[in-house]
Amino acid sequence: MQTIIISSPLVSHRLSLALPVPRSPLINYHHGAPPSIRLSSHRFTNSLRLFSSAAAASRDSEMATEDVQDPRIAKIAASIRVIPDFPKPGIMFQDITTLLLDTEAFKDTIALFVDRYKGKDISVVAGVEARGFIFGPPIALAIGAKFVPMRKPKKLPGKVISEEYSLEYGTDKIEMHVGAVEPGERAIIIDDLIATGGTLAAAIRLLERVGVKIVECACVIELPELKGKEKLGETPLFVLVSSA
């Protein structure tokens, strides 16, 4: 399985939870607001490497010469806020809204995806509701592709096709307009984060059912322990930040 993963073996396991990260000057905090715990700079892998697709195949032998650490990644990782116990105890929620408040980090995030997908004959950027709607359209506009929203049930007004997927308890559905894409088109699927991979896998199935080739799934964040990548089958995954 060809996978292009942007993650470093140098995972930091330091758990200095007592020391909140200094607040970014770009974010205005209300005086007296509870401090948000910025675990991200301790927990995220900051030395992320960008592999060329040629290097990916023989990654181990070419690592020393081929890999380049993009300086923008560290700033992006640091701008993501981790909120403990949301939506329920035990979950460390990866909050990208703080990234969106950092104009440089947001711009860099989009640029990293655009640099990768421009000129690759991709005509469809599919974005998963709702946070995929934040990252997908700027990428689509920059690479000259159409943007196709993949939505929860009953939101799209026209004729739809839907795909069911499993949740922890029960199932959900993802929908797309009939006719939005055509057989033979090349697509990328965007979401802010891949966890278990259930939603992305459903999005892949939906597009493949209408004859679209999914070139890659692209997310800002991966939670590798949840092994979402494994649900994507043959489809490669590209992420900027891996939260171990």
Place this chain on the structure above:
Amino acid sequence: MADENEVKDPRIDGIKTKIRVVPDFPKKGIMFQDITTLLLDPKAFKDTIDLFVERYRDMNISVVAGIEARGFIFGPSIALAIGAKFVPLRKPKKLPGEIIFEEYELEYGSDRLEMHVEAVDSGDRALVVDDLIATGGTLSAAMNLLRRVGAEVVECACVIELPELKGRERLEGKPLYVLVEYR
């Protein structure tokens, strides 16, 4: 909308024709304005964003607030182009941090719009973005959230207006800019 004496920007007609009207959605009698077909046309989508960016780039806007979910499709691209922060205004229980909320009326019952309190403050000049203004209830709630943290709402911007629903009148005198009217 632009003064009717002014020449209409030639890109507007191209945008209007790309919007699909779906009758009787979500229920009978409603002519639903579907912008997903606009998003399938890269040139028309780009023109849409360009028209907003051209208007706002020199207005010193520091925050673009987008209303979930279709405001998320247009707002971030505008924010990126004009160098502003993007702030998502969301349905209840989606935002993980400390929030404030504003209730607004629906035809039956009410709903809530939420914002992270730390995202915006009194130094900010804000633009509120959604795909469409109907009754103006959601936009009015959005404006209230921003006002409550001391931001100045400069304008509301939508792709489409349904003028017969008089949403413009609910914006407490704040200006509204739209590209297309549907009568």
